[in-house]
Amino acid sequence: MITQRTLHTSHLRSIGGAKWPSIVSSGTASQHGIFCSLSTPFPLQRSQSLSSRRFKGPLARQALSVARQGPSAASRQSVAAASSQVAVFPAGRKQAKVTLPALIIVVSATEVLQRRDSIAEDLGTAISEGATGILLGDAQGLGGAELYEAAVLLKDLLRGRGILLIEDRTDIVGAAEVDGVVLSRQGLPTVVARRSLPDAANLVGRRVASGQEAQQAASDGASLLLVEGTSRQSAATSEAIREAKGSQQGGSVPVIAVVPEQASVSREEAASLVEAGPDGIALPLERMQQTAASFSGRTDREALNPVRDILDALSGGHSASPAAPAREGQRQQDGDDSSGKSLRHLLDESKESLIEAERAFLSKALALLQEVVPSMEEISLLREALKQLDQPFLVVIVGEFNSGKSTVINALLGTRFLAEGILPTTNEISVLKFRDADEPMEDERMEDGYTVKYLPSELLRDLNIVDTPGTNVILERQQRLTEEYVPRADMVLFTMSADRPFTDSEVRFLKYIRQWGKKVIFLVNKVDILSDSAEVEEVASFVANNARRVLGVEAARVLPVSARSALDAKLAATKEKRGFSGGNSLPVLDEDSLARDQSWQKSRFGELESFMVEFLVGGASAGESLRLKLQTPLFVSDALLEAARQQLEAERSTAEQDAAVVRSVQDQLAEFRKSMEADGAAQRSECRRLVSTAVRRAGWLVDEVLQLSNTEALSAYVFGSKARLGSLPVARSFDSEVIGETAGRMQSIVSEHQAWLSSNCDRQVSNYRAFAEERAQALGTSLQELTKGADSATGSGSGGFFGTGEEARRQWREQRDKLDEEQEPLSIVNKGGESTAVEALLRFDSKVAALVLEEEVREAFFGSISSAIGAGVVGVVATWILPSTLEDLLAIGLAGLAGYVALLNLPLRRAEAKSKLERVANNFLQEVESKLQAELEAGLEKCVSETNSFMKPVEEATAAVVGKLKDAERRRAELAEELEGLKQRAASIE
């Protein structure tokens, strides 16, 4: 039989333990990646288009809708839906963590809403100086909407730089998607609050005032404890902190000291607080300065850096400070090998070369993943796995709560080192590592939240053992912690209770473990509760069968044990204890008596121990441990490369949709132009209708005036010698009967045309600009930056035909000037200098038009007379009478017989007059129309060129993202292929 002694024998110690070079330096937090979702909808236009009142055709409506909404809303939605991040862990994204030492600023929602800007500045400064989070208080009295608003403001401010917690209101935590809640002492039970929170909000803090409350909260699954004394005095707080820390086995839930709003902290109180050893402090913003002064002992306000001073005091003030060991731990991880031996002794040349190839591969994979999927938080697993290569074999013990994980470890160690109990007792991950007895043994809180416990047990020289929280559905957080740790394991000891092996949830969790390619040893614990060895065998084969059937594990290694009996036997066989620092001790066993012990024999624990020895250091399966060790980072890479493939694929499809949406702007611009042109044509045809009506009326007027039976009019011409030209009957009727409302309506069409054109074009440009800005932002840059690039590209002649906004404006001005030069001035009114249709129309004067008509009438008479009395006479008469008025002329004409005869020619003259009028009107119409059209074209040209001046760079950048993602996928696929080769090499290690 192999006993505990076997594990301690000298052949273990004789194995070489040369240090392996460390592979990578410690990693940093992952950054946020580029997401190409089009999340913000276009702003709806407030002002209505002028034309919408007048032109209501389908094209007009389409043009307006394009101008108001920009690129198709439907395509934007589909894009937004496609941008999701792939999570490697089944329970979703990784948890938010409390950075230690913590400095949490407590603010009230009322304060946030009342002095938004100033508080944002104060909090922003504190966060950038190192404050680790914000607790939004004052939640009870406020309405949901206000609290939500305050939470969203703070979230925006934090931008992930620290945690955001809300006091008690789990509903707002979910709605505002913040990191978690702090429950008051009377608030919801921790378990209930956790269940009501969404997955992403994983932090549940609880206010406690005593060690008992702290213990309860920790075992309920609280993720941090906020301690304040019942009497709100710092002395009471210090006492409660001490109790809270003491009450927790391993002290792994962070304990935060709360500085109350009303009380100030004196120097003595600060010292006592620091002495109590909290993991952080929570205090109102306005207490910061004074508290920092007390903590640092500085009096000079100028020299104070409140955040830093408080954090320094917390981390440097006493030996139990969490930050210092965390840093120490990092050092250890980065290469200090004193915590155990690696498996180097099992290496031969070919394995050495495999290791080298693996290292090179892992560095490449790490670099690629960091570059192409920086938002994937799980990259840290790869970093860890790389470091882990230099560390002893890592055995992770998992199982449902109460299955006896801690007891198994205790039995391996031969002492009650870890807490056991029928209720969930393990809330955190504990990594057990070797350290020589004469070295300090304080627990170390690692930066990633795990606790390393050191002890001088020989067992730990060859392997590190990890105790994990039990998995079950009630304590979701614990389950997640364990899930997150599993990928690091080189081997998993899956502990199940003999009375309920292979429960549903165990099967689920086992499947998850297998997904990471882990070797699982099935430990059927508590076999002492089974009646005889036949039952034990029955359960063992049940487990083996199910492992094959459900998990596809052939020849599963099933070890039935009784950890409790084994531990009891070892405790009974303990001759003496070797104490080491921290008040702990390890047994020195009387191995003969242990071997004789009935309960030890029944416990079958020796089989587990001998398996471990054989597996790790000698015997036929020793090579398997090396293979597993080398496979761990490869399987992690495999999972991450696959997750990266999915993420890249999702991002590429999103980016392609984005690019299509951006490209569709061109079609939309063409559509916009088409519908604007249709509306413009409708406006011009309205002008034509108005003018032709006026011409018709003018014709009637001419007919009416120029006829012999029109005695009234004719006598006015004959006898109205005093009347001036402008007030003749024709002129008077012209205004009322011919022009009527025409001039007014024409004027309003033309001026509306201009307003309609500019407002639609401006809206279009500004919508697309907003869209382009949003796109630029989604690409992780700004529009200014993108168009700057385009500017220089244009300058160098390689950037296509689109210039910047300024360039577009210059082109537009040139174009417009050219158009103006080409335009003939309007013949009917002003003979020179006008530029736009509006100006032309505004200068249109019906009186001038009336004069033209008068002229025609005069000419009609004059022509009639001249043809009647002969050209010579007309010449004389003309020179003689021309300076006089028309009335005089008519009087002369009508007085003579010849004049009378000549008047018989009137119908001819009327036709002439009308056609002349028509020509004039058509000239006028043509001028107006061509001006309108030119304006429309120039406006649209400007709109398109200006839009393109920023859309084209965005289009290019969006297309570049697609190209980059494709390239990233190609590189990823190459690595995945390389990985397959390495996996095959590793799998063939004997």
Ligand SMILES: Nc1nc2c(ncn2[C@@H]2O[C@H](COP(=O)(O)OP(=O)(O)OP(=O)(O)O)[C@@H](O)[C@H]2O)c(=O)[nH]1
């Ligand atoms: N009968 C019997 N009880 C055992 C055995 N091993 C552990 N127990 C008991 O089972 C209970 C749970 O043991 P723990 O070691 O705390 O179980 P755990 O899996 O670590 O529990 P959590 O840390 O809460 O996940 C304790 O009361 C132990 O005494 C065993 O082999 N036989």
